[in-house]
Amino acid sequence: DSGVTQTPKHLITATGQRVTLRCSPRSGDLSVYWYQQSLDQGLQFLIQYYNGEERAKGNILERFSAQQFPDLHSELNLSSLELGDSALYFCASSLTDRAEYEQYFGPGTRLTVT
Amino acid sequence: GQQLNQNPQSMFIQEGEDVSMNCTSSSIFNTWLWYKQDPGEGPVLLIALYKAGELTSNGRLTAQFGITRKDSFLNISASIPSDVGIYFCAGLRGTSGTYKYIFGTGTRLKVLA
Numbered sequence: 001d002s003g004v005t006q007t008p009k010h011l012i013t014a015t016g017q018r019v020t021l022r023c024s025p026r027s028g029d030l031s032v033y034w035y036q037q038s039l040d041q042g043l044q045f046l047i048q049y050y051n052g053e054e055r056a057k058g059n060i061l062e063r064f065s066a067q068q069f070p071d072l073h074s075e076l077n078l079s080s081l082e083l084g085d086s087a088l089y090f091c092a093s094s095l096t097d098r099a100e101y102e103q104y105f106g107p108g109t110r111l112t113v114t
Numbered sequence: 115g116q117q118l119n120q121n122p123q124s125m126f127i128q129e130g131e132d133v134s135m136n137c138t139s140s141s142i143f144n145t146w147l148w149y150k151q152d153p154g155e156g157p158v159l160l161i162a163l164y165k166a167g168e169l170t171s172n173g174r175l176t177a178q179f180g181i182t183r184k185d186s187f188l189n190i191s192a193s194i195p196s197d198v199g200i201y202f203c204a205g206l207r208g209t210s211g212t213y214k215y216i217f218g219t220g221t222r223l224k225v226l227a
Contacts, residue, residue, distance in 0.1 A: 002156065033215075042117050043157070043202060043217040058214045090156050102147065103215075105156035 003027065004093050004106035012112045018079040021109045025072055025093030031055070032074040033094070033103055034066055038087035049074055050097035078111070086113045118205055120218035128226050133190040135221045137203030145206035146186040147215075148177050150199045157202055161188070193225050 003026035013019055025032050034046040036059075045058035049068035060066075063081075068074040078085060088110050092103040118139050127133055137146070145164055149157035161172050163179035163186060170177055174191045186203055203218040 002158065004156075042219055043204075045214045045217075056208075056214060092156075102159050102162050104159060105149075108154075108156050 002104040002106060004091060004104055006089075006091050006106040006109050008109060009107065010110045010112075012114065013081060014114055015081055015083060017081050017113075018077065019081065019111065021076040021078070021089050021091075021111075023074045023076070023091030023093075023106060025074070025091075026104055029093035029095050029104075030072065031094045031097050031103075032068055032072070033092040034060075034074070034076050035090040035092065035105075036087050037090060037108070038084075043090075046076070048097075055097050081113045083113050086111055118203055118216055118218040120201075120203055120221050122221060123219065124222035124224070126224045126226060127193055129193060129195060131193055133193055133197070133223060134187065135189075135201060135223075136185060136187045137205070137218045138185045139205060139216070140184065141205075141207060142183040143205035143207050143216075144183075146177070146179050147204040147206075148175075148186070148188050149202045149204065151202060151220075152199045160201075190223075193223075195225050195227050198223060198225050 005024045007022045031050045033048045037043045046060040047066050048056040052068050063079050066076045088108045090108045092105045094103045120137050148160045151157040161177040166183045168179040176189045178187045200220045204215045
């Protein structure tokens with residue numbers, strides 16, 4: 001158990017819909033990272049927040065957005081969902097905003113868009 | 115999206131054998147990480163490397179940060195059935211605010227008892 005929690009574990013929704021994925025970092029960690037893992041694309045970095053502020057952006061679509069709240073939990077919002085958005089979405093956390101430090105991954109949310 | 119090349123893509127080995135895998139890129143990285151992922155689970159950090167040439171061990175696992183900073187290697191000695199899984203490398207590139215982790219394509223390891 002990494003100490004990172006994610007909810008829900010599974011999510012099934014239809015194209016065009018909007019969903020919110022939630023992540024709680026390890027106790028004491030200030031940075032949260034979001035990743036997408038699909039069969040054909042592997043693990044892709046989406047975005048990072050540190051202490052409530054956006055720190056770095058990766059391959060995140062404009063239809064996706066994220067935020068980190070004062071209690072440090074984070075939400076990833078996916079809108080206008082397409083079939084290709086079906087994937088595992090992982091959250092990871094680390095102590096600082098420096099990505100050189102180790103990231104610890106949550107169990108993931110499996111999103112299925114039908 | 116961009117990914118690192120990992121070799122081999124998959125391998126079957128006998129229990130007790132040693133395993134070697136590598137991760138290569140045309141770009142330089144500042145940090146290399148190795149993760150193991152079991153089916154339906156998130157990646158679990160195995161080893162982190164911060165300096166070129168660094169050799170770090172974690173039990174039966176040993177990883178090295180390549181001298182050129184463009185590659186990294188992971189060795190597993192005396193493999194056991196629970197070593198089964200997908201091993202990912204990840205390289206960190208860039209500076210604060212613009213960096214990102216690039217992940218490898220994964221090496222699927224299957225251990226035969």
